[in-house]
Amino acid sequence: MRRSIPALAAAVGLAMALTACGGSSTPESESTNEPTTAETTAPALTGTLTMWVDETRIDIMKPIVKEFQDQTGVKVDLVQKVSGDIRTDFVSQVPTGQGPDVIIGAHDWTGEFVTNGVAAPIQLGDKAGGFAPSAIQAFTYEGQVYGAPYAIENIALVRNNKLVADTKATTFDELIAEGKESGAKYPVLIQQGDQGDAYHLYPLQTSFDAPIFVQDDTGSYTTELGLGGANGDKFADYLAKLGKDKVIDPAIDGQKALEAFQAGDAAYMLTGPWNTTTFTDAGMDISVLPIPSAGGAEARPFVGVQGAFISAKSENPVLANEFVVNFLTSEAVQTELYQAGGRLPALTAAADKVDDPVLAGFNEAGAGGAPMPSIPEMGAMWQFWGTTEVQIIDGQAKDAAGAWKTMVTNMQDAVDKA
Incomplete structure (x- = not known):
């Protein structure tokens, strides 16, 4: 991390001193009734801000960083890191003083960053109300916000309008x-594969009011499992029914589902914006809709949010705050990021102006979505979750509710050991 010499406090003090002197610099005998003007320009920010970005986001952030430099005069040292290393390097290097001031990444890094003491909480203030609620919740951990969101993605129901x-x-x-x-050969496609895919089934699960973890009043996830009990049993039985009726097939993984929908073999597909470009580029006429409820409650897909974190050990917290809290959250910048990256803006004012009907459909479908849990315990859930769902779908588990109960018990053991 590079040191800077912002000298902000000194500049403020100097400005105050000059103002005080200026108030009595004109002798009373020389005073006039002519209006005077006072300097109101805020002290300029100076110094260098170091920012880490991986190869999937570097091209999107380059023009944004240049714009920030041009507007503020702050030099930004933009460092490209390998996507597989950036997260772990941040955790290991920040405590030693070698990490960046700002890191761009996904919201589900939040829990790991906070528990390791490497991310600083930020104060969005009134700005928070301008974002999609799920975007703020995504970066909230134990009641505090740790990241400024700029883009959102989630799955939705994609319809083949020809069918x-x-x-x-x-x-x-x-x-x-x-x-x-x-x-159509398939009424609706939901990718699975040998190991299952709980992510794509989650909207159906939440419609039975059986979330993976319970959220508290602040939107933060607790370690209390929410997918057990009667609601979880009902979802398990519904999965068994979908499997028996051949609506869901574990043999259809993501690639096979993509190919089948593109070939016109399905009326509907649950998928994300990462696949719809393939469909539209192939000339398909599609619409994106909210996912209907299977269990009576709202179907809430997982929401993934991109954003910026400030290092807890930043040597330039004023500069970092200026970029993350003030610059990155502006409507103009959020719009530029959408235009460059194709992800829906997290800021509502920017999202509302998106004229792409496909992305607008994903926005509507994800409005009440559930942020992907960022708590450390989440990592251990997937191994039990997808495997059990496959066993239920293909009929290996003769007692669907019983298999679900066993899964919840195993999950609880993993939570207790975390």
């Missing part, structure tokens, strides 16, 4: 019926 022109279904079962009526 179904108008969706009237209000429940997932009605959606399946409409898909079957279209004559």
Whole structure:
């Protein structure tokens, strides 16, 4: 991390001193009734800000960083890090003083950063109200916000308009019926694979009011599992039904689902914006819609949020705050990031102006989404989750609710040991 000489406090003190002197510099005998003007320009920021970005975000951030430099005069040392190393390097290097002032990354890094003491909380103040609630919740840990969000992504229901022109279904079962009526080989595609895919099934699970973890009043995730009990049992039984009816097939992984939908073999598909470009580039006519409820409650897909963290050991906290809290959260910058990266802006004012109907559809579908948990315990959940769901779907688990209960017990043991 490079040292800088912002001298902000000294500049403020000097400005105050000059103002005080200026108030009595004109002798009373020489005073006039002519209005005077006072300097109101804030002290200039100076110094160097070091920022880490991985190879997937570097090209998007380069023009943004240049704009910040041009506006503020602050030099930004933009360092490209390997995506597989950036997160762990931040955790290991910040305590030694070798890390950056700012790091750009995903919200689910928050828990690890906070528990290791490497990220500083930020104060968005009134700005927080301008963001999608799920975006702020995503960077909230134990009641404090640790990152400024700039982009959101989630899955939604993608419709092949050639097969179904108008969706009237209000429940997932009605959606399946409409898909079957279209004559498509698959009424709706939900990718799985041998290890399962709990991520793509999560909207159905939350519609049974069975979230992976319970959230507190601040939106932070607790370590209390929320997918057990009667609601979890009902979801497990519903999964077994979808498997028995061949609506979901573990043999269809992400690639096979993508190919089948592109070939026109499915009326609907649960997927994200990372796949829709493939469809539109192929000339497909698609619409993006919210996912209907299967269990009666709102279907809440996981929401992934991109944003910026400030190092807890930053030697330039004033500069870092200026970039993260004031610059990155502006409507103009959030719009520029969307135009460069194709991800929906986290700032509502910018998102509302997106004229891409596909992204607008994802925005609507993810409005009430659930941020991907960033607590450390989340990492141990996937191994039990996807495997159990596959066993239920393909009929290996004769007692779906019983298999689900066993999974929850194993998850609880993992939480207790974390």
